[in-house]
Amino acid sequence: MKKIAVVGAGYVGLVTAVCFAKKNNKVIVVEKNEKRIAALLKGQVPFYEPGLDILLSEVIKSEQIVFVPDIKDVLKQNPEAIFSCVGTPPKRDGSSDLSYVFNVATEIGQHLNDYSLIINKSTVPVGTAKKVESEIKDQFELRGINIKFDVASNPEFLKEGDALSDFLKPDRIVIGVESDDAKNILKELYAPFIQNENQILVMNRESAELTKYAANGMLATRISFMNQLALLADKVGADINQVKQGITSDRR
Numbered sequence: 001m002k003k004i005a006v007v008g009a010g011y012v013g014l015v016t017a018v019c020f021a022k023k024n025n026k027v028i029v030v031e032k033n034e035k036r037i038a039a040l041l042k043g044q045v046p047f048y049e050p051g052l053d054i055l056l057s058e059v060i061k062s063e064q065i066v067f068v069p070d071i072k073d074v075l076k077q078n079p080e081a082i083f084s085c086v087g088t089p090p091k092r093d094g095s096s097d098l099s100y101v102f103n104v105a106t107e108i109g110q111h112l113n114d115y116s117l118i119i120n121k122s123t124v125p126v127g128t129a130k131k132v133e134s135e136i137k138d139q140f141e142l143r144g145i146n147i148k149f150d151v152a153s154n155p156e157f158l159k160e161g162d163a164l165s166d167f168l169k170p171d172r173i174v175i176g177v178e179s180d181d182a183k184n185i186l187k188e189l190y191a192p193f194i195q196n197e198n199q200i201l202v203m204n205r206e207s208a209e210l211t212k213y214a215a216n217g218m219l220a221t222r223i224s225f226m227n228q229l230a231l232l233a234d235k236v237g238a239d240i241n242q243v244k245q246g247i248t249s250d251r252r
Contacts, residue, residue, distance in 0.1 A: 001025055002189060005079040007071060007104050009036060011047055011163070012121055012156050013085030018052060019167045021059035023192045028074045029067045037067045051164050071104065072111040081117045081185055082108065083154075084132075088122050096125060105132040109139025112147055117185050119152045123212055129153045129176065129205040150182040153205045155212035168193060173200045176208025 002025050006017040009031035021027040031037050036046060043057035059065040068074055074082075086100035101122055108118060118136070120129055133151040140146060153176035158166045173190050177183045183202055190200060203211070226244065233240040 002081065002185075003077060003079045004028070004189070005030060005071075005074045005082040006085055007082065008085040008087070008100075009033075009040060009067070010085065010087060011049070011160070012158065013083070014040075014045065014056070015049065015052065015158060015163045015167055016083055016085055016121060016156070017065060018055050018059055019164070019193075020189070021062075021064035022055055022168075024064065025189075027059075027065045028077065028079065029065065030069070030071050030074055031067055032069055034069055037069065040067060048161060049163055050161065055164070071107040075108070075111040075113065075116075078114045079116055081119060081189065083119045083121055085121045088124055096123070098124060098128065101128065101132065102135055105135040106139060109136040110143070112136070112149065115148045117150045117152060117182050119154045119186070121154055121156050123155065123216075124209060126206050126209045126213075128209060150177070150179050151205070152177045152182045152186060153208035154186065155208060155215075157212075157215060170194065170199065174203070174208050174211050175200060176203050176205035178205060 004017075004020050004025050004027045006013050006020075006027060007030045009017070009029050013029065017027045017029045031040070039046065040056065041060060043053050043060065045053045045056060056065075084101060084104045086104055088096040088098060088101060091097050101120070101124060105118075108116075118132065120132060129151050136149065136151070153174075155174055157170070157172075157174075170193060173194065175183065175186045175190075177186065187197075187200055194200060226240075229243060230240040232238075233243060
């Protein structure tokens with residue numbers, strides 16, 4: 001059993017927290033919205049995800065999961081891993097708003113007292129992990145301390161409405177790390193979710209961050225391509241469902 005912190009009780013954060021708690025870890029969720037905490041403690045999930053409310057109630061009852069309103073509250077308990085699952089909404093120019101990500105890094109740097117692995121699960125531009133690491137070091141410098149820590153990238157690949165299945169039975173887990181300590185902690189955390197070690201893909205942080213964007217782009221391309229094929233099928237008298245079956249059975 002490990003002590004894990006999850007920052008943010010949104011879609012990704014809550015699914016992550018509940019699934020790790022279900023595997024007998026002690027999970028502490030940081031959520032600033034106290035009304036949301038009150039609802040969650042009643043087993044009320046603020047979004048659609050079948051079965052999540054049941055699992056949430058189970059891990060609350062077993063005391064595998066607790067909620068706190070501030071990062072400094074959780075850092076007093078020296079978690080071995082901290083998952084940052086805050087939002088990265090788009091700005092008007094289409095770029096990602098990373099203010100929440102860097103706010104988490106700043107608060108960690110201000111209050112961390114012992115080694116921890118900080119893991120970014122938010123969808124962020126390539127190079128964000130390095131900037132998070134730099135921000136934490138800047139805060140250490142202001143405090144006049146030098147604490148060992150690691151920053152890793154661990155993007156999520158969850159389908160809305162089927163996120164529990166995706167997390168509990170993943171087809172692959174991507175981890176971007178720069179140290180053996182970070183790699184070993186993440187491998188140990190995810191070991192209960194996989195059937196064989198080949199499902200864990202270890203790479204550097206930049207590669208992990210790019211993998212998330214590449215996967216999103218590939219899925220969007222596939223949807224657009226199938227929509228265009230459907231229009232063509234209507235014009236030439238083809239059945240798009242049969243066409244789809246014919247191309248998706250190709251192992252390549």
